[in-house]
Amino acid sequence: MTASALAEAPQRTAIFLEQATVHLEFSPPAHEVLPGLAWGAIDAFPTPAYWSCQVLSRRVAGASMKYRLGATxxxxxxxxxxxxxxxxxxxxxxxxxxxxxxxxxxxxxxxxxxxxxxxxxxxxxxxxxxxxxxxxxxxxxxxxxxxxxxxxxxxxxxxxxxxxxxxxxxxxxxxxxxxxxxxxxxxDADDVAILDIHILRAGVLGGFFEEGLSVERDYLLLEQQFLSFAHALGVRASELDALIWHEMASSPLTVRRLLRDRAASAG
Known part of the structure; x- marks a missing residue:
């Protein structure tokens, strides 16, 4: 299969559970999740398809996150x-x-x-x-x-x-x-987003945030873009927010390399 054909083919993965195997299918890499933003490959961090796959895989495996810290x-x-x-x-x-x-x-x-x-x-x-x-x-x-x-x-x-x-x-x-x-x-709300430098970097690398925005100056605009991205992926904003924060915070060297490569290619 040619590279162009692969880019148009649906993406599939499987989640292996103790008693069953769950198959997931995602849009082709070249298709757009938002205008001008391609899904990308499900195994390519940090594409839109990657985040969608990670959220749904964790949900299927029963690894949903618990957010509350207090009893009141x-x-x-x-x-x-x-x-x-x-x-x-x-x-x-x-x-x-x-x-x-x-x-x-x-x-x-x-x-x-x-x-x-x-x-x-x-x-x-x-x-x-x-x-x-x-x-x-x-x-x-x-x-x-x-x-x-x-x-x-x-x-x-x-x-x-x-x-x-x-x-x-x-x-x-x-x-x-x-x-x-x-x-x-x-x-357990999905109409707000918890935005910080980790989410901002993910949005810049993944292409779902506009360039030149900052959390300090443009929180509500970034929040709107994040919620629209979650909706386009078909996942809960709260799940996506927590997952992105965890992965970005846990992979500082990879994130720095991606940001450096991106800056070099732009320059």
């Missing part, structure tokens, strides 16, 4: 506020677990003060047999207090991810990314 919305807000922004995931989760053990964010408790939150976050925490400290204790204690005040002032709207996300934005220290993270986790 207050806990979810605290967990997400304590993570991200350069904080290692293990440190953020350790700080959240430490905070939860103190009872400071327990339902029905009198609202914790900023000094109480600061004292908790400043204390050494046990992590993998070592004592570690949370780096941004003072700043995050202030943000947590602001979040607690917001949550106590009125019931949070939970009709959609976007509604909850927008309701959280006035909280000090919560921007679009953190608010979207909370909304996605708590409501």
């Amino acid at each position: 919305l207050t806990e979810e807000v605290a967990a997400c506020l304590l993570g991200g922004h350069g904080i290692p995931a293990s440190i953020g989760l350790a700080a959240f677990q430490h905070l939860r053990r103190t009872g400071l964010i327990q339902a029905g408790r009198e609202m914790a003060s900023e000094p109480e939150l600061l004292e908790c976050l400043s204390a050494p925490m046990a992590l993998n047999g070592k004592l570690v400290r949370y780096r941004f204790a003072r700043q995050k204690a202030r943000y947590l207090r602001s979040a607690l005040e917001r949550l106590a002032a009125e019931p949070a709207p939970e009709g959609s991810g976007r509604t909850l996300r927008d309701w959280l934005l006035p909280v000090q220290g919560i921007g679009y990314k953190t608010a979207s993270w909370i909304a996605r986790n708590w409501l």
